[in-house]
Every structure is written in C-alpha cells, then in structure tokens.
Amino acid sequence: MKKFAERLKELRTEKNLTQMQLSKETGLSAGAIGFWETEKRIPNAMAIIALAKFFGVTTDYLLGVTD
DSSP: OHHHHHHHHHHHHHTTOOHHHHHHHHTOOHHHHHHHHTTSSOOOHHHHHHHHHHHTOOHHHHHTSOO
C-alpha cells in the first residue's frame, strides 16, 4: 500500500490540507488518515471511495493501479 500512502499525502498536500482538515471534509478519522499515510494501517473500501470522490480521482489512481 506504499503507492496509496504516497498518493494520499500528495493529494492532501496539493490542496494545502492538514490531516485534521481532510478528516473534517471527508468524515474520516484524522488518526486513520495518519496511519494510512505512514502505512501503519490499510483503509477499507468505503474510505478509499470517499477519498477518491473528494479528490476527484479514480480509486485505481489512488491505489496506484493507474497513473
């Protein structure tokens, strides 16, 4: 899930959002976002979908399947 962690952090920082701000925007836990960005945990499908919708990217892009 290294590619996911990299892309999540990249997309978040491109929007100048902190983990807490992203949490408020998506309804996902700030702690979970931190764990995902550091590869300590793997997000579930619903979280991946929510993040992809928020950032306007596909789940495949977010997961590193496509560029």
